[in-house]
Amino acid sequence: MIWLLNWSTLAAFGRQTPFILEGHQVAAGTKASFDLPVVAPSKDSTYIPVTIVHGKNPGPVIGLIAGIHGFEYPPIIAMQQMARELHPDSLRGTVIIVHIANVKAFFGRSVYYNPVDGKNLNREFPGNKNGSLTQCIAWVLSQQILPRCNYLVDIHAGDASEDLHDYVGYYALGEQAATAKQMAEALGFDWIMKSEAGFVKGEPTVYCSKEAVAQGIPTVAIECGKLGGVSTAEIKKINDGLLNVMRSLQLLPGTPVMSNKPLEITKRTTLNSEHTGIFYSHCKSGQLIRAGMKLGYITDVKGNWLTDIYSPVDGFIVYQIATPPVNKGEILFNLGSL
Template sequence: MGVTTQTGEKASYLATEKHITLPVTVINGKSDGPVLLLTAGIHGDEFPSMYALQQLQQNLDPNAMSGVLVVLHLANLDGFHSNRIALNPKDEKNLNREFPGSADGTPTEQIAELLTREFIGKADFLIDMHSGSANQTLLNHVYSPFVGDDELDALTFEFAKATGMQHIVLYGDRPRDPNNSISYPNTAMTRGKPGLTTEIGHLAQSDEESVAKALEVARNAMYFLKMLPEKPKPHPEPIIYETIKYPKSSKTGFFKASVVIGDKVTTGQNIGTVTDYFGNLVESLKSPVDGTVMMVNQMPAIKDGQSVMAIGVEISE
């Protein structure tokens, strides 16, 4: 985006193109190595990784580093300043559903095109760092996508394990067409580049524990890629999930969960209720699978067809 960062230098700046402004740090290590892209704020209400990446860039010495670290501190600046859950107020679109974007499209589509061209286009590895929104409690986890390329999928899974996160979700539901890649990390995957999604923290909080965990993930990624001299610290007891199920309400009214994140549930177990506007029970929701509760909707407002939580299903032996 018109800025050159020399070998052994660090630069933090507001990168601009047309009507788009993005806060970026580039740290160009003294020695050769890969280009790692770490991104926060695809959704502007998910804060822990934003603080973690600020701390990371402030404490890295390019002369002690190999490769290039590109930090995109906040991809959805308008959503951040408008306090919006997930969306960009300029066009009411979710940036993580608009890739690879369009240079002539809506504001969100233009950001997606820019991220595809200028950021993913120059990266070798990507981590898209998220958290639970203001309306969600969430069990920390990492998505390890697969796209049917055995070598790429295996490398991506090793990358996911190296983050140190315990809960790893195998994820193959995104399109495999680079021209209809939909999400940010899938855009990297469809271009042959490992792309993870981390989910750390929730409820629009920026607690120290979640910030520290996001920072640990970022550092572990750099260790894995030999950009820093230490070794990554995988979780000693990783739990691998083969899918996530999203039970839905068939009624409109007030939802209240009867489980919390981390709970083990069995098929047919009660997981929550829906009452009408007068407090009358209209639906008892049951788990469709045996699994672990990964996310719970904490807002009572629910509509027919809306999901109420996420349940991870562990991979079978």
């Protein structure tokens, strides 16, 4: 099969071949958009909209996935712009753009979960072709998209209830780690989250990024945007970073622009609510905090005080719940420790 040939071998001959994905053939130097169907055994169905930008010249394949969570809009709008503006004539290699991985959640305006089966797609990898619709989506991404990629960027934002400071994350695991760190730094964000969480053989990978790493693909995750909104600045930040990554990986011509060395955060602390009630925060994402500092408080629905929330660490607020309702067990704050 043509797509199994090593791209560097093809580059040596200066020859680009068609790119084939699930029966769709894309000629060198062209773009094509199509839908990948997803049908569960229950007969619930959806689709994954994809654009392939296939360069005029041979090179590696990078996957860009947006819309794992349907209410995280900046990545989705950024990928629309990327698909319009990325020109195959200047591209060495191929870009696979997944516009919206979770279409049902997007059109259902559903925070975190697919409204069809109530599952969080980013907790279901590597998926199950015999499972519910969300599990089938994860399976299609894991089996049809990820194996075609030499590199992957999993693009997220703060969901509708999350006030989040933009950052990039990567796994410091295996042979992909050095390249993943290079990709993370090329994105130009001021915070990088490094995770050393490993894999347990036979257990689910759970997250899209972790599944890609398990397949040996150098992978980074973007978090850019918050509270279900979309801004021109967020779209530009995402796409400028992605284009710089493509330069650093030599898919695009030009020298990558490397910003000042980002802050690398290697330890994070999560504060979960011990009550169901109404949450009041004194803080904002990105804020510097000290151990023992009061971050907010919770009341019951009648306004009676239940508890105060204090920081256990010196560090920064990575993200927080920024809407009033909170359920017992939900995350109130995610903190990056100094």
